[in-house]
Amino acid sequence: MFCPNCKAEFREGITRCTEYNVDLVNELPPVPKPIFVYLEEVIINSDAAQIGFIKSILEGEKIPYYAQGDHSYTHLALIPVRFLVPKNKYKKAKELLKDL
Template sequence: MPFCPKCCAEYDEGYSVCSDCGCGLVDQLPAPPEEPTPHAMHPVLLYSTDDLNSKILTNILEQEGIPVLARSKTLAGDYVSIYSGYSVYGKKLYVDQADLSRAREILENFLAVETPEDESQEDMSSRRLRKRALTLFLIFFGIPLGSAFVIWIIGLLSRFFV
């Protein structure tokens, strides 16, 4: 059966010209050109971190032209993320095997934290202790007092609108 090489229409025997485009018919269609295959990623685990830091690190690596695949550490992390928008389980960051050494170098430079020389370890531990004390104070006193205040305000407002 003859075919049109331009529009790929199939014709019965006896026809020699395509009725749609006017091209001469051929016995076989030419093979379609092969599309170049995209570079396949060979993912390698680069880093495991919490959800917020994974977004920051992913952004840094993508700005450097390194594609990153971020996956939840557990399946439950995906469900929690869908429900609340944030996963407490964290993420695993994967990069292509070819980009692994460059990605590690970028993250090492970014994650390198220098402590100021004038700040001693005692100052840091006392600051941590103060933060913990403030957190405990807010949990045990701030939240109950704030809740009592809101209930009191609702009680006052309900007197005016009832």
């Protein structure tokens, strides 16, 4: 039996996951296959306000992005964040961010 939330496997006789308080299931649904996406760098920025602005623009247009280096930002303010977007969204993202 498996917990649909934490994916943990439980021994026979147990029917609920105590951590998530949900009923166990016999089988977990198959994990979707990851899709490989080519990413292209659309902009590099080290300004906190602009980084927030870039995210809101991309999210507003539903353009998925990967902000490389974003987590180190608060500690190392001079390390710029690289914004990467899927290749098929590159032109649109570039156009949206052209004034930054």
